[in-house]
Amino acid sequence: MRHISDDEMQAYLDQSDFSEKDNLKHHLRTCSWCRNRFRQYQQLYEGLGKDSGYKLPEGFSDSVMARLSIVSSVSSVHRQLNVLWGSLGLIATLCLVWYFIDLESLAVCFTRPFTPLVQVGQVILLQIRDFLSIADGYAVPLVASGLIILGVAVVDRLLLYFRYKQFCL
Amino acid sequence: MFDDRILISEILSGNKAAFQTFIEAYQKLVSHVVFRIVANEFDREDLCQDVFLRVYQNLGKFKFKCKVSTWVAQIAYNTSLNYLEKRKIPLVDDFISNNGHNQLAEIPEYGMTPQQYTETRDLNQRIQNEVNLLPPQYGVLIVLYHLEYMSYEEIAEITNQPLGTVKSYIYRARRMLKDRLLEKYELEDILQ
Numbered sequence: 001m002r003h004i005s006d007d008e009m010q011a012y013l014d015q016s017d018f019s020e021k022d023n024l025k026h027h028l029r030t031c032s033w034c035r036n037r038f039r040q041y042q043q044l045y046e047g048l049g050k051d052s053g054y055k056l057p058e059g060f061s062d063s064v065m066a067r068l069s070i071v072s073s074v075s076s077v078h079r080q081l082n083v084l085w086g087s088l089g090l091i092a093t094l095c096l097v098w099y100f101i102d103l104e105s106l107a108v109c110f111t112r113p114f115t116p117l118v119q120v121g122q123v124i125l126l127q128i129r130d131f132l133s134i135a136d137g138y139a140v141p142l143v144a145s146g147l148i149i150l151g152v153a154v155v156d157r158l159l160l161y162f163r164y165k166q167f168c169l
Numbered sequence: 170m171f172d173d174r175i176l177i178s179e180i181l182s183g184n185k186a187a188f189q190t191f192i193e194a195y196q197k198l199v200s201h202v203v204f205r206i207v208a209n210e211f212d213r214e215d216l217c218q219d220v221f222l223r224v225y226q227n228l229g230k231f232k233f234k235c236k237v238s239t240w241v242a243q244i245a246y247n248t249s250l251n252y253l254e255k256r257k258i259p260l261v262d263d264f265i266s267n268n269g270h271n272q273l274a275e276i277p278e279y280g281m282t283p284q285q286y287t288e289t290r291d292l293n294q295r296i297q298n299e300v301n302l303l304p305p306q307y308g309v310l311i312v313l314y315h316l317e318y319m320s321y322e323e324i325a326e327i328t329n330q331p332l333g334t335v336k337s338y339i340y341r342a343r344r345m346l347k348d349r350l351l352e353k354y355e356l357e358d359i360l361q
């Protein structure tokens with residue numbers, strides 16, 4: 001006589017599509033060893049279905065809502081700062097382009113019909129070379145300005161991070 | 170009873186009270202998942218809050234391809250795993266390691282003297298004590314199945330594991346629980 005395996009008992013108690021239900025029931029009627037094991041599993045299932053007692057404190061949802069409003073305001077500050085830094089960067093780039101690059105020759109190059117790509121590339125390279133030669137005297141102030149902007153951005157981010165760390169995910 | 174679709178559309182339209190209702194509806198599920206995986210009681214509540222903030226931030230991306238409860242449990246599960254990963258706390262992968270060692274049998278029973286065990290007469294309490302000693306990976310599977318009434322398929326989706334693996338872990342966990350209970354207590358106590 002083959003005894004019922006643990007997996008078969010669990011499959012039966014899970015009420016899944018267990019095909020051997022009738023055989024199992026019949027065997028349980030005749031085998032006291034399997035019947036005992038089956039009762040143990042029944043007890044276990046019953047116990048596992050009882051709540052563990054772990055509970056979140058009263059007012060948990062209020063705490064989440066409070067944190068949500070802080071996170072939302074921090075996110076909105078972040079967004080505004082991102083827009084500010086992006087705009088400053090864009091303005092700085094446009095100023096550099098306007099001041100150092102000969103836009104007219106580029107415009108002529110692009111407006112000419114069927115300008116070969118090689119020619120466009122050559123014009124751009126020429127512009128870069130001109131820009132570097134013009135910027136030569138201003139290299140130190142340019143690099144210093146860039147570093148200052150970068151430094152301010154990093155400090156700003158760090159301050160924000162430590163100030164709002166506990167609110168951010 | 171509320172309709173999840175209506176509730177979520179209310180939340181997305183900016184109704185904060187609707188999100189509070191949502192939290193109250195799913196906080197038990199989230200606590201079941203987080204509390205089973207994370208042992209540190211000081212971090213648990215914060216993590217549960219993190220879960221709901223993530224839910225709120227990602228609610229717009231939820232396309233109702235699965236039950237809301239499955240999705241929320243998935244976020245809770247992943248948030249808890251990220252927490253463990255950040256603190257380099259390992260998840261036990263299997264009860265029986267490659268060399269055949271039974272890791273479950275070696276888990277120390279913190280805070281429970283043999284006398285206290287004897288005093289703990291209530292079978293359900295004993296079962297809960299044993300479930301608490303399960304490695305988190307297994308405890309959470311048991312809780313999702315038995316307390317949240319989730320199917321094996323849903324649990325497989327939440328934990329991103331193959332269905333067969335989930336089934337075999339749960340079966341094995343139950344068998345181990347039963348054997349440990351029988352080892353510790355007199356048989357007639359169990360079959361009272």
